Amino acid sequence: MDKTERKILDAALKIFAERGYDGAKTKLIAEKSGFTEMTLFRKFRTKENLFNQVLKFNSDRITLEFEQFFTPSKEGSEDLQFIIESVTAMVENNFEYIKILLNEDHKSVLMLKGGVKNLAKFIEYVYPDASIDYEAGAFNIMAFSYFIIFNKRQENILVDYENAMEEFIKTWDASMKKGM
Secondary structure, eight states, rough: HHHHHHHHHHHHHHHHHHHHHOOOOOHHHHHHHSSSSHHHHHHHHHHHHHHHHHHHHHHHHHHHHHHHHHHHTTTTTTTTHHHHHHHHHHHHHHHHHHHHHHHHHHHHHHHHHHHHHHHHHHHHHHTTTSOOOOHHHHHHHHHHHHHHHHHHHSOOOOOOOHHHHHHHHHHHHHHHTOOO
């Protein structure tokens, strides 16, 4: 990928997250990227192709990030606090992409489902004897992480980030110990 494509993808990510697929105009994406609409179409042909490339590029990036965080050999990776804080950091680093996945009716639901399944497998690896539904647990952690980051980005904060994170970890820790 060249620098022009990368700049267009970065601008498109922000615009698609902010306005949705239908509201994102290619002219606005081109302006935000610093290029002309003709350059955008020369590189990506159609708005739909650009959208799909945004999803693919960010899916690949978050998959790599997930693999770096959640490897059994990584020091601390088997700690519940580490898992929850890592998921929250990933959500924060990829907030616009996740917002698109949650708001668009394209193939993106499958990508979210894949993320939940991967996290569930890791939690099951770390806590093999827990009597929980691992996928429901992974979904719970991801939903909490999205909400807490969404809240953190708002001017009118609903909950205190630090306290919410601490309480969530305590609750999860207690439920994991109880289920083992």
